[in-house]
Amino acid sequence: MIQFSKPKLELDALPHVYILLLDSVSSFMAKRSLPQSLAYLKAEHGAIQMEFLNKLGINSRPNAFALFFGKTEEAGSRTLVGQPPIQADWDRRKKCREYIDK
Incomplete structure (x- = not known):
């Protein structure tokens, strides 16, 4: 069996990213x-x-999903403008048990 070694990266070589979402x-x-x-x-x-x-959900999680993945996890109503509802891209099963890039 061939074993591959991971390259050693210095901690400072990695990007430091902090994301602060305010509801x-x-x-x-x-x-x-x-x-x-x-x-x-x-x-x-x-x-x-x-x-x-834009706000897509009632808290940070659905808004972060849309920001980072371009997918919605909550359906949206457009009855006020006479349009059909917006269907959610992911349900609980899809977002927790399926690969995004398949």
Whole structure:
């Protein structure tokens, strides 16, 4: 049996990425309510604020799924505009037990 060795990577060679998702706050309200926190994150950690992301679910999880995978896990109603409902891309079985890239 052939064994392959993984290359050794220095910890500093790996990218450091932190993702902070805030529920129920718009970009405008975050800038208005948290100016010092946002300034600190930008100055000390090189943070960026992602503008123009739409709310797709009731909390961070469905919104993060849409942001990172381009898939929805909650259906959406469009009855107010006279359109058919939006079907969810993933249900519980698909998002937990199937490969994304198959």
